[in-house]
Amino acid sequence: AQTVTQSQPEMSVQEAETVTLSCTYDTSESNYYLFWYKQPPSRQMILVIRQEAYKQQNATENRFSVNFQKAAKSFSLKISDSQLGDTAMYFCAFMKTYSNSGYALNFGKGTSLLVTP
Amino acid sequence: DGGITQSPKYLFRKEGQNVTLSCEQNLNHDAMYWYRQDPGQGLRLIYYSQIVNDFQKGDIAEGYSVSREKKESFPLTVTSAQKNPTAFYLCASSQGALAKNIQYFGAGTRLSVL
Numbered sequence: 754a755q756t757v758t759q760s761q762p763e764m765s766v767q768e769a770e771t772v773t774l775s776c777t778y779d780t781s782e783s784n785y786y787l788f789w790y791k792q793p794p795s796r797q798m799i800l801v802i803r804q805e806a807y808k809q810q811n812a813t814e815n816r817f818s819v820n821f822q823k824a825a826k827s828f829s830l831k832i833s834d835s836q837l838g839d840t841a842m843y844f845c846a847f848m849k850t851y852s853n854s855g856y857a858l859n860f861g862k863g864t865s866l867l868v869t870p
Numbered sequence: 871d872g873g874i875t876q877s878p879k880y881l882f883r884k885e886g887q888n889v890t891l892s893c894e895q896n897l898n899h900d901a902m903y904w905y906r907q908d909p910g911q912g913l914r915l916i917y918y919s920q921i922v923n924d925f926q927k928g929d930i931a932e933g934y935s936v937s938r939e940k941k942e943s944f945p946l947t948v949t950s951a952q953k954n955p956t957a958f959y960l961c962a963s964s965q966g967a968l969a970k971n972i973q974y975f976g977a978g979t980r981l982s983v984l
Contacts, residue, residue, distance in 0.1 A: 757912070762910075784969075785969060786969050786970055788972075795977070796958065796977070796978050797975065797977050797978070798913075798960060798962075798975035799975075800972055800973075800974075803972060805970065844912055844913070846912075848969040848970075850969070851918070851926060851928070855901075855918060855920050855926055856968060856969045856971075857903055857915045857918050857928060857973075858903075858905075858913070858915070858962075858973055859915075860905075860912030860913045860914075861912050862910065862911055862912045863912055
């Protein structure tokens with residue numbers, strides 16, 4: 754089974770501080786893609802970052818970076834210099850294979866992040 | 871502006887009624903998806919379509935139906951067989967149904983039962 758686990762239902766961080774959101778996954782595939790999506794109060798899903806398992810280098814997008822540990826099947830998201838606008842639900846997702854070779858996202862249950870002044 | 875449009879934003883269903891949620895994209899994407907989101911849950915895949923006139927069941931397809939007659943459109947019908955339809959429904963699209971392709975999402979439809 755291909756599953757995604759986010760063990761932190763809620764987190765909070767002060768503005769300008771750094772926070773790390775955890776994600777573990779389970780798969781038997783050798784190459785795959787992992788994603789972090791953000792869902793602010795508007796409920797629009799927004800891609801934060803993408804990581805290809807074959808690439809050893811951790812993906813980075815401005816203040817967002819990942820710590821990808823393939824052997825441990827861990828994919829954590831680090832947010833540096835947190836801003837009030839980072840307040841949102843964050844979902845870790847794995848691109849899952851379906852029976853006819855199609856792919857779709859398999860999501861964790863999410864971590865609710867609150868950034869406080 | 872290119873994007874994915876879902877309508878309506880809010881929808882109410884009466885007992886025994888079928889309702890249809892609209893999803894239109896002008897990104898020229900081949901693949902489209904429907905997800906359901908419940909409180910405290912991640913998104914779960916209902917149906918996906920890799921190409922026009924083809925679609926496949928996802929993890930929770932029972933009580934739902936879809937069609938894909940045009941590349942731009944992927945409507946979802948919530949049938950009376952779906953006994954717990956109250957949820958937030960999200961439509962997404964991607965350039966193709968490949969593992970590497972990024973999925974882009976619409977703003978969602980909130981469905982409630984009267």
